[in-house]
Amino acid sequence: MAARQPFTDTDTSDEAVRATCDDATTCKRFATSKGYWKDPYIQYFARSVGERKAPEINRGYYARVQGVNHLLDAFIRKAECNCQVINVGAGLDTTFWRLKDENLMPRKFFEIDFPTVVARKIHNIKTKPPLSKPLIETHSTDSLLLDAHSLDSDRYCIIGADLRDISNLDEKLKKFQLNPELPTLLLSECVLVYMTPSQSSNLVHWAAETFHTAMFINYEQVNMSDRFGQVMIENLQRRQCTLAGVEACQSLDTQKERFLKTGWEHADALDMMTVYSMLPQDDVARIERLEFLDERELLQQLLQHYSICWATKDKLNLGLSQLVF
């Protein structure tokens, strides 16, 4: 009988990465409960509001969600919904349900994450009608294709896979009718930083090779070579979470470079402080009144160490490189 493999460093690290999904979910749950933005579906993934989060964390998640959604929605509108969205490392994200409510659904919405995360999400979807109903409504037959680590329907598909195994990822996506001819948006929020630069490079290269008209939106750390970055690396290491890809997070230029050198035509990047200043300021004023922030520099320091980078290739000439804030 084969001996069970001992827990490797990768296993522990992967477990810590999977745990970040809970951090993001509970922070978004708390922020939405305070009124920062509306998300009627997140309660089905995180039952209780949980511990209070600091105001700069709430504001920072607001900026992240608003910033990413702005670009995502602009892409879908540009393609007139005749497109695909692939959310890599999606965790317990609720974007699919938001897009359905707002009549902005792409032809198909794909989500990928580790099999154990996906299994949890599928369980939640299956057992909560507000989550399953929209899937069933948009599906042509009475039953959804379902197994332990994947769920497929006409408009929504979630796949358990390891993003570092590109051939397996490609195979699974194609099995679930991924259409390389459709303009495609790929989205990663704090995902690439957890894999090595080489592994993330393979992923973004695969995307550039697979789609002729596409946008890749990447939200994660930036400007990491300072003391703040060092403290973050140490803090996360203490919970066994390794920022294996932090090398690509040195500057806005390194974030853009990883796309430009793997076949993407165009890339832009902004730090989150800039994004925050470009969001609709009346809504920013509204959320700033929700909670008093005692030290504005705390928010500034955080926002300056995160960025949104978006890369495009545009064979169909949709004007993707003109999508801005």
Place this chain on the structure above:
Amino acid sequence: MTAGWEIMAPLDLDKYAEIAKQCKYLPENDLKRLCDYVCDLLLEESNVQPVSTPVTVCGDIHGQGDFVDRGYYSLETFTYLLVLKPNGPTASRSCVETMRADRSPKFMASMFVHINNLKLICRAHQLVHEGYKFMFDEKLVTVWSAPNYCYRCGNIASIMVFKDANTREPKLFRAVPDSERVIPPRTTTPYFL
């Protein structure tokens, strides 16, 4: 017939001090009594409280040892400060600077110092990465005493020691290394993940 007034044991400040020094907090009723006691002391003090040198000025401490936020041990730190108060330190409330829209902070600081015949304004309440920072031709110094604020900022902290009004020396310090501190189990990491 009783008058209906509770007869309470006198405040056991020594016992409270022992507990606070071990980085523990008091039972709720005891903490409430201590708060009431210190409130009475603070009410008797004026907004401007004279102190004599030598004196050490401390800035914000946030339960890395803030008054109940931003550190894991805020409650314990606050309790310890309350226990120290009857015998000692002068706690300054936030210095309220009223600024007219057309006057710069530098102008206001210079004017305040000149009119009041001061050598220096020493204040806190603002994060300083280098621990302390002189501004406005050295008429004002900000002292910040919470190292690696929020366990994230990576900053150095300081206290300012005045031997006399003309002799000052900043003392810098870093956060205690992780290997030497106790981190409570239930904490969310203060980043976007």
